[in-house]
Amino acid sequence: MGVVEDTEPPLKRAKRDETNGFSGSNSSVRVSSVTNSLGDLMARPLTSSQGDDETIGSKGVIKKSEFVRIITRTLYSLGYGKAGAMLEEESGIPLHHSFVETFMQQVKEGKWDESIVTLHRIGLLDEKDVKAASFLLLEQKFLELLKFDKIAEALGTLRNEIEPLRINTKRVHELASSLISSGPGKENVSSRSKVLEELQSLLPASVIIPEKRLESLVESSLHIQRDACVFHNTLDSDLSLYSDHQCGKHQIPSQTVQESGISLPDKFTVQCSAHVSPFLTVLTFFSDDLFTYILESHTDEVWFLQYSHNGKYLASSSKDQTAIIWEINEDGHMSLKHKLVGHQKPVTAVLWSPDDSQVLTCGAEEVIRRWDVDSGDCLHTYEKGGIGPISCGWYSDGKGIIAGMTDRSICMWDLDGREMECWKGQRTQKVSDIAMTDDGKWLVSVCKDSVISLFDREATVERLIEEEETITSFSLSNDNRYVLVNLLNQEIRLWSIEGDPKIVTRYKGHKRSRFLIRSCFGGYEQGFIASGSEDSQVYIWHRSTGKLITELPGHAGAVNCVSWSPTNLHKMASASDDGTIRIWGLDWINPRNQEKQVQGSSSNGVLHQCNGN
Amino acid sequence: WICLEMGRLFVIDLQGETYSCKHCHTPFALTDDLISKVLLLISFECCAIPELIPLLYLFVCSDRWICLEMGRLFVIDLQGETYSCKHCHTPFALTDDLISKSFHCKHGRAYLFENVVNVTVGEMEHRIMMTGWHTVADIFCVCCGSLVGWKYEIAYEKSQKYKEGKFIIERFKVLGPDGGGYDMNEDEPMIGSDEE
Numbered sequence: 001m002g003v004v005e006d007t008e009p010p011l012k013r014a015k016r017d018e019t020n021g022f023s024g025s026n027s028s029v030r031v032s033s034v035t036n037s038l039g040d041l042m043a044r045p046l047t048s049s050q051g052d053d054e055t056i057g058s059k060g061v062i063k064k065s066e067f068v069r070i071i072t073r074t075l076y077s078l079g080y081g082k083a084g085a086m087l088e089e090e091s092g093i094p095l096h097h098s099f100v101e102t103f104m105q106q107v108k109e110g111k112w113d114e115s116i117v118t119l120h121r122i123g124l125l126d127e128k129d130v131k132a133a134s135f136l137l138l139e140q141k142f143l144e145l146l147k148f149d150k151i152a153e154a155l156g157t158l159r160n161e162i163e164p165l166r167i168n169t170k171r172v173h174e175l176a177s178s179l180i181s182s183g184p185g186k187e188n189v190s191s192r193s194k195v196l197e198e199l200q201s202l203l204p205a206s207v208i209i210p211e212k213r214l215e216s217l218v219e220s221s222l223h224i225q226r227d228a229c230v231f232h233n234t235l236d237s238d239l240s241l242y243s244d245h246q247c248g249k250h251q252i253p254s255q256t257v258q259e260s261g262i263s264l265p266d267k268f269t270v271q272c273s274a275h276v277s278p279f280l281t282v283l284t285f286f287s288d289d290l291f292t293y294i295l296e297s298h299t300d301e302v303w304f305l306q307y308s309h310n311g312k313y314l315a316s317s318s319k320d321q322t323a324i325i326w327e328i329n330e331d332g333h334m335s336l337k338h339k340l341v342g343h344q345k346p347v348t349a350v351l352w353s354p355d356d357s358q359v360l361t362c363g364a365e366e367v368i369r370r371w372d373v374d375s376g377d378c379l380h381t382y383e384k385g386g387i388g389p390i391s392c393g394w395y396s397d398g399k400g401i402i403a404g405m406t407d408r409s410i411c412m413w414d415l416d417g418r419e420m421e422c423w424k425g426q427r428t429q430k431v432s433d434i435a436m437t438d439d440g441k442w443l444v445s446v447c448k449d450s451v452i453s454l455f456d457r458e459a460t461v462e463r464l465i466e467e468e469e470t471i472t473s474f475s476l477s478n479d480n481r482y483v484l485v486n487l488l489n490q491e492i493r494l495w496s497i498e499g500d501p502k503i504v505t506r507y508k509g510h511k512r513s514r515f516l517i518r519s520c521f522g523g524y525e526q527g528f529i530a531s532g533s534e535d536s537q538v539y540i541w542h543r544s545t546g547k548l549i550t551e552l553p554g555h556a557g558a559v560n561c562v563s564w565s566p567t568n569l570h571k572m573a574s575a576s577d578d579g580t581i582r583i584w585g586l587d588w589i590n591p592r593n594q595e596k597q598v599q600g601s602s603s604n605g606v607l608h609q610c611n612g613n
Numbered sequence: 614w615i616c617l618e619m620g621r622l623f624v625i626d627l628q629g630e631t632y633s634c635k636h637c638h639t640p641f642a643l644t645d646d647l648i649s650k651v652l653l654l655i656s657f658e659c660c661a662i663p664e665l666i667p668l669l670y671l672f673v674c675s676d677r678w679i680c681l682e683m684g685r686l687f688v689i690d691l692q693g694e695t696y697s698c699k700h701c702h703t704p705f706a707l708t709d710d711l712i713s714k715s716f717h718c719k720h721g722r723a724y725l726f727e728n729v730v731n732v733t734v735g736e737m738e739h740r741i742m743m744t745g746w747h748t749v750a751d752i753f754c755v756c757c758g759s760l761v762g763w764k765y766e767i768a769y770e771k772s773q774k775y776k777e778g779k780f781i782i783e784r785f786k787v788l789g790p791d792g793g794g795y796d797m798n799e800d801e802p803m804i805g806s807d808e809e
Contacts, residue, residue, distance in 0.1 A: 301683070301684060301685070303684075303685045319683075319685075346685075348685065429689070429690055430690060432687075449689065470689060472687045488687075513733040513734075513755070514684060514686055514687070514733055514755040514756075515684040515685050515686060515687060516685045516686070516687040534684075557682055557684075558682065558684050560684065560685055577682055577683075577684045
């Protein structure tokens with residue numbers, strides 16, 4: 001049975017409070033009188049709840065009686081009435097004061113007058129609350145009377161009971177007018193349980209414990225854990241109550257892997273299938289049929305890559321003068337969908353239209369081409385005599401093209417190639433990077449060595465991000481509130497562009513001295529920053545703290561560009577001067593041994609596990 | 614054999630075999646002697662004098678070939694009169710930033726500049742010059758990797774402190790604002806040269 005201490009104080013109290021007029025209270029207050037409704041036994045004023053001084057938990061901040069009451073409440077709301085009652089009995093801590101129980105019962109049964117009487121008997125309420133609650137009850141009484149066409153009685157209630165309260169006169173007038181305007185159901189009568197809900201929110205929490213109180217406490221705890229999680233990169237549905245949430249590094253893409261559950265051609269199935277799924281790391285396959293996560297279709301340095309907005313495709317562009325669109329199947333398989341051939345110069349960028357149906361490719365100081373993703377056909381070529389594009393971008397509505405040209409101007413074309421605008425002057429460098437935010441508000445471009453111009457298209461005003469070092473490239477966050485700026489001196493800086501531009505965080509560690517290296521946002525709520533580097537590694541930082549989380553070796557040349565999948569939190573692609581693209585995913589083998597695995601997989605050689613040995 | 618770790622592994626046979634760049638077929642000849650950990654001596658086809666290339670610039674194309682990694686170079690434009698790389702014409706410095714023409718190196722004259730762009734800065738080393746001990750770092754063209762000059766990091770004599778943070782470009786390595794080269798044999802003898 002319950003702990004002896006629990007029941008002792010009530011014993012004492014019960015004797016004192018017998019005078020409060022509890023009908024049917026059984027004065028045999030033995031500890032062992034389990035059969036009595038402890039609600040009567042525990043008759044004590046609400047102000048002094050039993051075990052007030054008693055706390056549980058290591059920090060001594062949780063009051064035991066509150067804790068138990070919340071649990072009881074939860075049991076009842078989950079539908080476990082018997083368990084709830086049992087808990088009340090066993091602990092000796094009733095969920096609600098008996099008056100409150102009575103009150104709630106009366107409301108449920110529609111005994112309005114009685115409920116008002118009980119209401120007044122519940123202590124701990126101030127005048128205002130009592131009035132407001134009474135109003136609610138009487139209003140319900142009125143409406144129910146009206147519903148059953150008991151006009152005279154309803155009128156009586158309104159005049160003699162509601163009006164004297166002298167609160168909420170507007171509502172009183174409304175009710176009065178509903179009396180006059182005939183027609184049943186003019187005022188919708190809420191159900192009694194709805195009234196109870198409203199009452200619960202009106203009365204103090206200690207009188208009626210709010211429903212879902214425990215759920216809301218647990219949810220806020222989970223939120224705090226999630227926010228504190230440095231490597232957080234999982235969906236909310238993965239949060240568990242069993243232990244404090246802490247994403248290990250194993251939630252960050254770190255291996256050039258393939259999804260488990262790939263289907264290998266027959267000759268491998270027999271020997272490997274049982275072993276392969278959990279043991280895949282870097283794989284170089286022998287046959288052309290097999291899919292690999294080192295994509296080697298380009299024949300020269302790969303300079304740019306980007307996932308489509310819907311995460312279903314990856315586009316890459318290379319010094320080999322082509323761009324490739326890769327298709328990603330549901331099980332993670334990647335296949336070459338189209339090779340876009342036509343440029344006569346290296347392709348410096350390949351950009352997805354806002355609806356992912358087309359891509360733009362930029363030939364270095366040559367022309368811009370627009371392609372259809374489904375067919376792979378070149379739909380239009382954009383050029384201007386004598387000058388070539390350095391960088392380009394889409395209009396946010398997908399109906400225009402912007403480009404930074406070699407003569408330091410910015411050109412804008414509509415899709416058919418008609419020049420809409422051309423801005424000249426003021427720029428001291430060829431515009432190395434240009435983009436329009438996807439809400440159409442800002443036109444962002446590098447306008448001087450160390451200055452990025454943020455042009456507000458509506459207000460036609462310009463704001464500036466003024467850096468201390470030469471800017472090599474930038475990227476925009478999905479929410480259009482931040483710009484990630486890559487500098488000549490090997491630093492990456494995050495600027496906020498809401499209001500006056502301000503630096504938020506700095507990221508260091510990667511190497512850049514000769515090339516244009518790009519970085520990007522990624523992961524859960526874009527909480528990570530990833531970047532390429534001239535030392536052939538991919539670098540990942542925690543966005544808000546600036547802390548370097550991991551460096552991923554594997555490529556054999558500078559990593560020029562990285563792109564994190566917008567739909568798969570755990571997939572990232574990198575493009576390198578070694579001519580390959582690597583797809584990085586989770587280390588399925590053993591999260592704890594992640595370090596070892598990284599060592600083992602970084603060579604470009606063949607991993608032998610697949611041979612069935 | 615020399616090697617670097619982890620994906621940047623490459624092995625070079627130092628027995629004097631020739632390796633060619635897989636991309637551009639320019640033959641490179643490696644010397645038998647390794648000059649330092651960070652530099653390799655490579656002969657360019659266009660001129661007889663071997664150039665020092667930082668290891669950072671080289672990478673493995675396949676198991677046996679090495680080549681100069683070109684990548685997507687980020688080159689800063691200089692507007693105005695400039696000194697530029699004699700191999701690849703990458704601009705290094707504006708004549709406006711020229712401080713002094715009276716410096717000297719083993720290939721003849723050298724110029725002191727306030728600021729230089731489009732170069733990578735190598736490792737810091739102690740060197741004794743005619744004006745005393747200095748800590749300097751060699752600078753290399755970002756595009757072709759050839760040695761252009763050096764940067765003064767620290768000067769240990771008070772009278773030489775003014776050079777700190779400034780750059781020396783060897784006149785032999787660049788084309789002048791008029792596009793002209795330089796040959797020390799045709800130069801006037803230098804009186805009171807500053808540097809070694």
